[in-house]
Amino acid sequence: MNCRFCDAELKHILVDLGMSPLANSYLDVESLYKAESFYPLRVFVCHECLLVQLSENVEDPDKIFSDYLYFSSYSQTWLKHAEEFVDNVMKKFSFSKNSQIIEIASNDGYLLQYFKNKEIPILGIEPATNIAKIAEEKGINTINKFFGIDTADELIKKGYQADLLIAINVLPHVPNIQDFVEGIKRILKSRGVCMIQFSTYMLPFLQDTEFDSIYHEHFSYFSLLSIQNILNAFELVVFDVEELPIHGGSLRIYVKHKENQIIEVKQKVNELIDKENKAGLSLVENYESFSKQVNKSKLEILKFFISAKENGKKIIGYGAPAKGNTLLNFCGIGKDMLEYTVDISPHKQGLFLPGTHIPIKKPETIRETKPDYLVILSWNFKDEIMQQMDFIREWGGKFVVFHPKIEVL
Ligand SMILES: [Zn+2]
Numbered sequence: 001m002n003c004r005f006c007d008a009e010l011k012h013i014l015v016d017l018g019m020s021p022l023a024n025s026y027l028d029v030e031s032l033y034k035a036e037s038f039y040p041l042r043v044f045v046c047h048e049c050l051l052v053q054l055s056e057n058v059e060d061p062d063k064i065f066s067d068y069l070y071f072s073s074y075s076q077t078w079l080k081h082a083e084e085f086v087d088n089v090m091k092k093f094s095f096s097k098n099s100q101i102i103e104i105a106s107n108d109g110y111l112l113q114y115f116k117n118k119e120i121p122i123l124g125i126e127p128a129t130n131i132a133k134i135a136e137e138k139g140i141n142t143i144n145k146f147f148g149i150d151t152a153d154e155l156i157k158k159g160y161q162a163d164l165l166i167a168i169n170v171l172p173h174v175p176n177i178q179d180f181v182e183g184i185k186r187i188l189k190s191r192g193v194c195m196i197q198f199s200t201y202m203l204p205f206l207q208d209t210e211f212d213s214i215y216h217e218h219f220s221y222f223s224l225l226s227i228q229n230i231l232n233a234f235e236l237v238v239f240d241v242e243e244l245p246i247h248g249g250s251l252r253i254y255v256k257h258k259e260n261q262i263i264e265v266k267q268k269v270n271e272l273i274d275k276e277n278k279a280g281l282s283l284v285e286n287y288e289s290f291s292k293q294v295n296k297s298k299l300e301i302l303k304f305f306i307s308a309k310e311n312g313k314k315i316i317g318y319g320a321p322a323k324g325n326t327l328l329n330f331c332g333i334g335k336d337m338l339e340y341t342v343d344i345s346p347h348k349q350g351l352f353l354p355g356t357h358i359p360i361k362k363p364e365t366i367r368e369t370k371p372d373y374l375v376i377l378s379w380n381f382k383d384e385i386m387q388q389m390d391f392i393r394e395w396g397g398k399f400v401v402f403h404p405k406i407e408v409l
Contacts, residue, residue: 021039045284
């Protein structure tokens with residue numbers, strides 16, 4: 001097995017989460033009693049380029065991104081985050097009616113709408129056909145494509161090149177990194193700026209043992225060190241960085257062409273590289289303790305469930321995210337421990353979690369069954385969920401989160 005970026009042989013395993021079903025393959029009633037496919041879920045770190053990555057591709061890229069509706073349309077936290085980004089970037093760089101904003105994996109236009117409100121020309125590139133259609137219906141100029149060299153060339157022919165190119169939570173899901181980054185290089189104007197954001201960032205991922213961010217559709221896990229190695233190979237340069245609290249700690253980077261001398265590289269970039277070096281991220285040997293931390297975390301999670309069940313408590317989940325499926329499958333938690341979970345997305349209600357077969361219900365069901373504990377599987381939206389579900393306090397219900405540490409709130 002070789003690195004998906006630099007082709008070096010992968011020798012260092014970060015963690016082996018055993019066999020797991022595809023995290024987004026929710027089941028309907030008919031599928032419950034049929035055979036289910038499980039695949040190895042192993043993560044390696046490359047000793048050459050430091051890219052943390054899954055060992056094999058098991059998912060057909062056409063199916064990826066099918067699960068992104070929740071993030072864009074239904075989360076107020078995420079919409080607010082998008083609006084703040086647009087306001088900030090407009091202050092930082094002077095985009096105008098003559099600028100072109102392009103977003104890769106633009107979803108239903110939840111972010112581009114804020115540029116559109118400011119009358120700046122936008123273009124979304126969205127691979128999911130149903131979601132691209134929703135965006136078009138909302139008046140967001142969108143093409144229904146995967147991004148890479150071919151799409152970049154096609155758009156350039158049509159006269160599109162980006163003053164601002166945006167790629168949020170997409171690069172980790174891209175099987176062919178070379179093709180994607182070359183596409184970025186081509187479509188970005190010589191003085192253009194590219195913003196790339198990762199909701200799973202290696203520093204908090206390792207420090208807080210965020211093993212549930214690992215699932216089959218999530219191919220790569222980035223540090224600033226590894227993404228810089230990749231971009232530099234294409235003569236692209238990181239000139240600014242922001243560490244964001246959202247999703248348990250995200251990384252946002254700003255990228256320019258190497259030959260663009262007008263934009264200076266900020267001191268913050270070197271400071272974050274120093275921080276990663278100090279945390280040991282530049283040496284693969286330092287990644288070895290993660291696996292032990294993951295096993296420790298599993299024992300603590302199981303301890304919570306066993307002790308609560310022994311005391312006759314009723315435990316329900318909140319959210320049916322990919323991360324929840326990794327956690328439940330790895331820890332071996334089924335319906336006997338977690339009776340059901342709820343999700344705000346109507347697309348998931350009535351279905352069952354892969355592997356564990358835990359039913360997904362409407363959030364209102366919680367009022368009827370009055371659980372003692374509500375385990376927030378979508379812990380990245382903890383604050384928003386706790387606000388919405390505050391009524392569980394009426395019968396003495398408590399919230400539980402497992403990351404960054406087990407907390408009963
Ligand atoms: Zn590599």
